[in-house]
Amino acid sequence: MSTPAEVDPDDLRFADPDNPYLVDPDTAFADVSTLDADAAAAEAALLRAAVREHDYRYYARNDPLIADRTYDALFARLETLEDAFDLDAADSPTRRVGGGTLDALDTVAHAAPMLSIDQSGEADDVREFDARVRRAVGDVAYSCEPKFDGLSVEVVYEDGRYVQAATRGDGREGDDVTEQVRTIRSVPERLGGDPPAELAVRGEVFMPRDAFHDHNAERVERGEEPFANPRNAAAGTLRQLDLDAVAERPLDCFFYDVLGWDDGEARDDDGLAPSHPDTHLAELDALRSFGLHVNDRAELAADVEAAIDYRDRLAEEREALNYEIDGVVIKVNDRAACERLGTKARSYRWAFAYKFPARHEVTTVERIVVQVGRTGRLTPVAILDAVDVGGVTVSRATLHNPDEIESLGVNVGDEVRVKRAGDVIPQVAEVVTSNSDAPYAFPDACPACGSDVERDGPLAFCPNGLACPAQAERAVVHYASRGGLDIEGLGEESVEQLREAGLVETLPDLYRLHERRGELVALEGWGETSADNLLREIDASREPDLAEFLAALGIHEVGGATARNLARHFGTFDAVRDAAVAELVEVDDIGETVAHTVRDFFETEQNARVIDDLLDYVDPQPDDTDAGDALDGLTFVFTGSLSTSRSVAQEVVEAHGASATSSVSGNTDYLVVGDSPGTSKREDAAAADVPEIDEAAFADLLAERGVAWPPDGEA
Structure with missing residues (x-):
């Protein structure tokens, strides 16, 4: 293969010029099942070199060779190969994706003193x-x-x-x-x-x-x-x-x-x-x-x-x-x-x-407004007489929460010092001259819907949930985001436009857009094609996976990982919705605080009405994983080829309460060793005194606890 015109061989640091994944790479990869170990190892080596080169071009040179989406495809392929063929490499780019929790931060000596600068x-x-x-x-x-x-x-x-x-x-x-x-x-x-x-x-x-x-x-x-x-x-x-x-x-x-x-x-x-x-x-x-x-x-x-x-x-x-x-x-x-x-x-x-000089100036508070976030949190913001602070015109500054207002003693008409000393978000640092009798009285009612405000320590919240217009708009944005159901075409600006046109006020309104297609087509910047594309995307979201649906609802403290744990533990949406706090705390990584948050979300009358309406259009698909606890408390790591794929093995042990991790640590109970295993995990297991078992011993261990191996249809 000749060197691509876009690449100067002298500029390359990590990949050869004939690496097929440098310029215009073909991301229509062969199915992993068609590869043998040698072919997979060769492809992974090329991918590692290419990913390192793309990282170098992107970060050190600011001169990327490929689009972000293409990079993501190469990275995902490398992860797939390393997982399927146990191609461990200590310096692989895939080591960057995190995983695991440290017990504490150790202290280490520097190679040379790291002194300060006058x-x-x-x-x-x-x-x-x-x-x-x-x-x-x-x-x-x-x-x-x-x-x-x-x-x-x-x-x-x-x-x-x-x-x-x-x-x-x-x-x-x-x-x-x-x-x-x-x-x-x-x-x-x-x-x-x-x-x-x-x-x-x-x-x-x-x-x-x-x-x-x-x-x-x-x-x-x-x-x-x-x-x-x-x-x-x-x-x-x-x-x-x-x-x-x-x-x-x-x-x-x-x-x-x-x-x-x-x-x-x-x-x-x-x-x-x-x-x-x-x-x-x-x-x-x-x-x-x-x-x-x-x-x-x-x-x-x-x-x-x-x-x-x-x-x-x-x-x-x-x-x-x-x-x-x-x-x-x-x-x-x-x-x-x-x-x-x-x-x-x-x-x-x-x-x-x-x-540089510190960035702060004195100006006057003209008024104070309270913004409502997606989770109902109320944030006070000072609207200021515009002032130049370090070369930036500042007309708004956060006041954080009601307690901060009390601490500062700030109110409309006061002269305040606004700072940006390293701060991107302007803040009111202090009141210079008070022109008011008392601090600003934080409202007792939500400015968006009029509901009585509730306090949680220093924070204030609107309890009206998805029925609050401000929360509903942000909830729709989140529902359609990548962290939700990934409905393309429903970004923040689009949702705001649909709301202002009266087409979408709550989540169920998304699924009623078919009935108002003519109004959608008539909106500025839309038309027949974009409207139909959006409606197809919305239709495709009618049967979401349970975990994705739970994450899309935007329950405070319930992100993707917690949503997956809830789905795996309870299996159906109704079971999650009806779960008591005592049942919720039995789910991995859910404590009392999150359990009460989940329970409160579903018990809020306004949320319940919106969800009931939404379920007329959406059917969350049950998680059919058997959420048993026969292996509760055990942690497994797999290496080498088993009679079925390692991903299936991980699903089996996780379905019965165990954890399956990709690396060996002191918390690992067993390293399950299949055919042609890698060396690094076995070395780590020896160093951590983790017992190795082969697949037969693994099957016996599961059988003792009533778990079949291999699972039906996977032998």
């Missing part, structure tokens, strides 16, 4: 830093780059393979976040190019602004507190012990410093390895060539005045960036000079952070 918002302090540098090593040039507002981490590679990640901690040691960082797709599992044998790099984990907004919107819709800013979101995510939750959050990482570079050769007089680049900007180029995500805004400044100009230019461009920065970092570019300058007890002598 900082100031005054130009004269930057000039003083320059004077100290020149007194010590003479005239120098500076590398300048954004100062990212995220969470600093050290990532270690050995022989080009990812081995460890840790937070900064106290600079000498930090929390081990190896598995959390592994889920970040811009952090490669394997380096390309020609990296040193041992490489420790410093990076900043962050959440892009657009992804932060989307994620916060989802949190608010679920009735959760939104993150105050992207930095809090990133920091909170990395310290999560639930790896599935980490993998679902849209984190990214920029790499910007070398902490350790060992190529196995003797170091020079300045303590640098022979292959170590001699300037900081050359270091960044090297990291980029290895496939690491490096920011593209770094520049060389001939002197300190040029560095100050760089900071001023970046301050003007700050708001256009898709990541948060709070200043710039100015570093001596020559690495030998940096080594001679050395460090102080807690900071580097060769770097200085020139900070």
Whole structure:
């Protein structure tokens, strides 16, 4: 196969130019059952290389070769092959999808100290830093780059393979976040190019602004507190012990410093390895060539005045960036000079952070409105006399909840300080001048439907459920989203248009659109084709899987995983709907709080009316999994080929109360070993003292507990 015109072989880091999955890949894959082990292994190797290359092109080069949908198809195929043929690979891109829960965060030592950087918002302090540098090593040039507002981490590679990640901690040691960082797709599992044998790099984990907004919107819709800013979101995510939750959050990482570079050769007089680049900007180029995500805004400044100009230019461009920065970092570019300058007890002598001014201004609260979310949560928002805050015109600021209003003592007419110091969501920081007699009186009735407001700690809710117009509109959006029944053509704007036209007010109205097709066709931007496409999509949702239907209803705290557990445990929608709290807490991962939430949702009279109406059009398909408990408390891992597929084996044990995981841990009870097993799971089992059993012993174990193996029709 000739090299595709779109790919320069010199640009490739992880794949050969003739890899068929680089450009215009054919995603009409052969059925897995037609492949033998060798063919599957060969295809998986090509897919791993291609996925690594696509990650590199997307994150490090910002120059993707394929569309996101095509990438997803390649990734899914790789997962299928690895699962079907037990093709374990420690550095496979599929290791990024999370899975499992850690017991705690261990503490690990850094490869080299992660020191802080002296900082100031005054130009004269930057000039003083320059004077100290020149007194010590003479005239120098500076590398300048954004100062990212995220969470600093050290990532270690050995022989080009990812081995460890840790937070900064106290600079000498930090929390081990190896598995959390592994889920970040811009952090490669394997380096390309020609990296040193041992490489420790410093990076900043962050959440892009657009992804932060989307994620916060989802949190608010679920009735959760939104993150105050992207930095809090990133920091909170990395310290999560639930790896599935980490993998679902849209984190990214920029790499910007070398902490350790060992190529196995003797170091020079300045303590640098022979292959170590001699300037900081050359270091960044090297990291980029290895496939690491490096920011593209770094520049060389001939002197300190040029560095100050760089900071001023970046301050003007700050708001256009898709990541948060709070200043710039100015570093001596020559690495030998940096080594001679050395460090102080807690900071580097060769770097200085020139900070931006804090983003806050004083303005007046013109009015306070209360917004209603999909779960009924009421959020107060201050409408402000528009003011420029750090280059952004701010006219609205969140007040979070009724308790926050009481704490601030804020009301209409007050002069308040609004801040955006690293915050994407403007907030009222304090009342500067009170022009009111008392704090704003939070309404006792929902502004959308008039129902009496209920309080849950600091939060306020409308209890009217799906009968509340504001909640109903958001419920329709969620019902049609990917997290619900995935009804194409029903996005937020479409639903709002249908509501304003009086066509859709509650969920059942979707299924009555057939009766009003003429009105739908007449809407601006629709027409015959788009209307019929939407109606076909709606028809296709009339017999959803039970788990998907439960998730689509938008019950607070019931996402996809909880919905699947409910469906598996109860089997039918009526059984879930009628379940008492005592029965709900018997479901995996459901505690008292979620159980009461589910019970309250179905007991709310307004919700019950809407659901009864909806069930005239929708027939959730029962989950026919036998939700027995004969294997309750056991955890199995499968490797090798069994008399039936591993997916069937997993379904059987899960149907009888056991767990089936993809990797061995100290919580695993049995590793079931079939024909031609992989080695990694067996090595992990030996290390964790997990017993191995073959398929015959597995069948005996199940038979002792009244479970047939192999299941009927699968022998």
